[in-house]
Amino acid sequence: MxxxxxxxxxxxxxxxxxxxxxxxxxxxxxxxxxxxxxxxxxxxxxxxxxxxxxxxxxxxxxxxxxxxxxxxxxxxxxxxxxxxxxxxxxxxxxxxxxxxxxxTDIGLFVEHVRAPVIGVTGTKGKSTTSALLAAFLRTRWRQLMLAGNALYSPLERIDTLSSKMPVVLELSSWQLEDAAYTRWSPHVAIVTNIYPDHLNRHKSMSEYIAAKELIVRFQNRGDIFIANKENPYVKLIAKKTRATLIWFSKKPFKTGDGVFLRNGMIVSRTGDSEREIIHSKYLRLKGRHNLEDALAAIAGALVYDIPKTAIHNVIKRFIGLPGRLETVRHLNGITYVNDTTSTTPQAAMEALRTIHGPIQLIAGGLDKKLPLGKFCSEIKLRSRVVILLPGSGTVRMKKFLLRLGVKYHLASSMVEAVHLAKIHAEPGDTVLLSPGCASFGVFLHEFDRGDQFVREVAKFA
The missing domain is CATH 3.40.50.720 (NAD(P)-binding Rossmann-like Domain)
Structure with a gap:
């Protein structure tokens, strides 16, 4: 206790x-x-x-x-x-x-927990990284706790935690602010990436970055910071850390310790020593962003000396999480993909770039006051049919799409959106729910939005 x-x-x-x-x-x-x-x-x-x-x-x-x-x-x-x-x-x-x-629940937890905590944050990919890292660590500690953000409160099991077994916490910017009054940072901090997000709550991008930076602000020299070497905002945070720095990157780098990709092989380097971990072809996760998540999770696993064999076994069976480029059905030559957790334009763009072939995109929703121009240009480039859900973000998207000459269909509900997709779908198409906006207003939350999509697709004969 x-x-x-x-x-x-x-x-x-x-x-x-x-x-x-x-x-x-x-x-x-x-x-x-x-x-x-x-x-x-x-x-x-x-x-x-x-x-x-x-x-x-x-x-x-x-x-x-x-x-x-x-x-x-x-x-x-x-x-x-x-x-x-x-x-x-x-x-x-x-x-x-x-x-x-x-x-706050997170503040109370970190004030009193004695177990070493691995904290994972980022605009995109923190859930996948946390889940994959937890899967690696459970090969050694079967009862390891994964909690935080949209999972469940870490208070749920605080009375039963061992002081020797690590805890994986997925932390949003709001939760990091909630823990700040305790002057706490985790022993191992992972930042997957930082892109504009939650600017409907944070007053500016600099305020949002400052919230994410809290994950390392109170670290000391004995702590570890696992950082995305390709993300400029994360690199700025890395310059301020007192912790031991471990990089991850989709590209080889010449200096510093970390995990990177070289000719398809995931490689770990410590000092002058390098070792190959696993070829990326064995990853079942789709998309470049998910490759980054895997590199970050592997870096975390290596901190705790998880063997290569265990990493191999987990990688080969880990298929990702619901609502994240989740293929929910193949029917009559049409693929239906639930990517409801892409609540930012950047995340939705990554989804569009991951799907091969013609796309019918279901997008839009509540405005988060994020830049939409590049997202709409990507929609023009990659989407054959565009279906927009209601919301203040959709109002802004319509203006960009009209300027680009992109036609779209308006849907008042997920039922109507999926029905429109079915009408326009052709063999070889992918119907992709990747909104690029928040869900509130029409849906209870982003997972309710995804669940409604899955239910409607399941009704097709």
């Missing part, structure tokens, strides 16, 4: 944001289990939160849903902030004025 079980006994704990990905659920269960009086508040109505509520023991917590109230903050001894709630929220400002203790 790493947190004293009586720390919150008898305390009034307000979970500020239940959410739909499980973090709020884990927090509510954790504090209720340890004797706190727990109240949950969320702006969403009860109907939209039923899937989360059903995972919490009936009667163990109370709920205030569809609104936030300052009197709930007044009631609390401790406020547990969901990562989706900004620190600049007027409710957080009110809590600070009232001197209510504000904590």
């Amino acid at each position: 790493v947190i004293h079980t009586d720390m919150f006994r008898g305390k009034k704990v307000l979970i500020f944001g239940l959410g739909l990905h499980g973090g709020g659920v884990s927090s509510a269960r954790y504090f209720a289990k340890h004797g706190a009086t727990v109240r949950v508040t969320d702006l969403r109505p009860r109907l939209l939160l039923l899937s989360s509520i059903r995972r919490i023991k009936k009667g163990s917590v109370s709920y205030v849903l569809g609104r936030h109230r300052t009197r709930d903050i007044d009631w609390a001894d401790v406020l547990v902030k969901n990562p989706g709630v900004s620190w600049s929220s007027p409710y957080m400002e009110y809590a600070r004025r009232k001197k209510i203790r504000i904590i």
